[in-house]
Amino acid sequence: MKFLREGLDKVKPHFEKGGKLEKYYYPFEAIETFLFAPNHTTPNKGAHIRDAIDLKRLMTTVIVAMIPCLLFGMWNVGYQHFLATGEAATFGEQFLLGAIHVLPIVVVAYAAGLGVEFVFSIVRKHPINEGFLVTGMLIPLIMPVTIPLWQVALATIFAVLIGKEVFGGTGMNILNVALTARAFLYFAYPTDISGEVWTYFGNATPLEGYTGATPLAIAQSTPAGESVVDAIQNASFIKGSAFVDLFMGYLPGSIGETSTLMCLIGAALLILTGVGSWKIILSAFAGAYGMGLLFNALSLNPYMAMPAEYQLVIGGLAFGIVFMATDPVTAAHTELGKWIYGALIGILTVIIRVVNPAYPEGIMLAILLMNVFAPLIDHYVVQANKNRRLRRATV
């Protein structure tokens, strides 16, 4: 690997101040620091030793945590396809078909986003932030597999530009970048991201009587007097017990978010490594469950009567809580704030789902809304700290 280092050292002067490629210093730095941990040393006064962690390591951990969702999502895309068309297929064929359709979305999201990052680093002269490594993986996982690739690119560019870079880059943004991309598509191209878009048919025609409706849509359209659970149980994609299938994720939906189990595996990794806040994850699930129970008690319509545990396994709730609510930049920063922030996300998600007929998926709006309110929550927690100090002084 010495030749690699020597090669970098040889071209480095061109990128440094005064070199002819000075403009491209930060893209060069990004590549260099990706390959080699830099040789910077600590200042002459202060902490002479440092923790081995850095942002790259932290972000990579999140990506690793998403891999179960990604792999399962690829398989599920193929599985849903063959289920809808009635063709028989082996596990390998299912996975392959999914991979062929999912990987281009991943590649496009990364290419579009990193493109913006590189341009911005040159124009704004700031280092390329590692934050996009996570965003680039999140965006494909919350898209339907049938999404046109140009829309993926457009949404990613919009999100990185408007959602992040105009605020100053990673660490400064207010809204979760991946959700901004999804919200953009939701409002700009609603027909491509809602309705019957969740299953890939290709050239084949679906079986007679097949509907690609997600459990969320089924729950919302269940007529009065009937049970939501029965309606989901009768859906064409349910093979065994409804709850187990929903938990496992054998259902149509966005690529990575159908399986609660895979999300929980990711959550376990995030919590064990301390990268994701367990407080947010726990309180958000608890909030959703509690709100579900409250609606059960009211039971004004079939959706409200749906058992509260179903709220946790349908839609993208688990995925949103585990991977997007825990985004450290846009979540509440104080420890008490995290409890409040998480709980409100869970509660709001269920309210939006059940009460607002326009948005079948509540988690996206709930997180975006709470992103906006997180600084307010923090403000009050910090204010409490200041008040304690003030009280102490005046006693």
Add this chain to the structure above:
Amino acid sequence: MSKTIKLKRGFDIRLKGVAEQKVASVAQPEVFALKPLDFVGIQRPKVTVKEGETVKAGTPILFDKKNEQVLYTAPVSGEVVEIKRGLKRRVEEIKILADKEIQYETFNAYSSSELGKASREQLQEQLLKSGAWPHIIQRPYGVVAKPSDTARDIFISGFDSNPLAADIDFILKDDKKYLQAGIDVISKFTSGKVYLGLNGKKASQLFSDVSGVEKYSFQGPHPAGNVGVQIHNVKPVNKDEVVWTISPYGLVQIGKVFLEGKYDASKVVAVAGSEVKTAQYYKTYSGACIKNFLKDNLLEEHVRCVSGSPLTGSRIEKDGFIGFYDNSVAVIPEGDEYELFGWALPTTNKLSFHKALGLLSFVNPHKEFRLNTNIRGEERAFVQSGVLERVVPMDVLPTYLLKAVMAQDFENMEALGIYEVIEEDLALCEFVDVSKHKVQAILREGLDLLQYS
């Protein structure tokens, strides 16, 4: 019986090369230096001696034009051989070539009973003149105390929880009587109490029968030994209040000034760290050159020597001088090297507070690490939240405080408790920070803003 305070937050950094409890015999260093930069808050240092002059131990050689009463004196007798200046002619070192036999300036010697009767004015005059006064540090700001102030309370930390720290019990084991005299003197300067923080994990021989203090013992990881943390958990500093702190070594110095009538700057220092062959203690004087201690004692040539703790100290050269307040020198590997995929590869040789790297650290919790000076990453905006708070056992929100300093927001700096902390209290934040901020430098910037603008 002392009250016990349990602190949960913090982090013990275990480094290789803790000093063995023995005092080595090597040739006494020839040159000693007083470094004005050791004294935080000296604004206009003025040197009162010229190169070639001879001084005794206790002869004033420096003062601050903004605080003229406090004199800084020579640690040893001998000839002033060099006054080293740096950028903008800033005085960096006043070097003294030591006599074989140290000559002392004479001050009034008191017996223990006379000390009890002496007035504050008498004591203060001798403290200022002898050069022992700068051991008294004031909070807020962590600067040398002002003689015109009366402290609300005085705090002493009886142990040092920093990595590679010298064992205070060991280095002062023969100085019990001076320690008590120091406490007797210092207690005249407060209208409140003198508090002593003890190590809750290990009983102290040194402080067992010290009187005139209120004792608290502290349990928990570093920074439990930091006096700032102890103040916060006993009786925090509020706006417009002044408390003083002093190290046990400082007390011993003060005790010697009064009992012996001379400024005896002898001290025992630990020379520790993964890069020395034998980590042990040396008996020398304040401001000693470390050259003799490192001679034939280094495992590696490419090292960094740090006067003080590796978490808070100052870099010195291999023939540099130990700082005024420091009892230890740490010698650690210099880390100016590239590492292929250094951020990605799994490893057991790096230490991390974060589980993302140290997921399996519980397997071997007592492992000692050989850490170098590499920053291990690049500086970024704050991303991860809640981590800095986990290493500060105080009701202070370090991230918000640092942001207030960066924004030069005076009101919020005050409201968020900047008066309660100095660099050492947030040193662990600098260590654990994922975004690699220079936390201590930022904090000092804030403290300077509040003091001088």
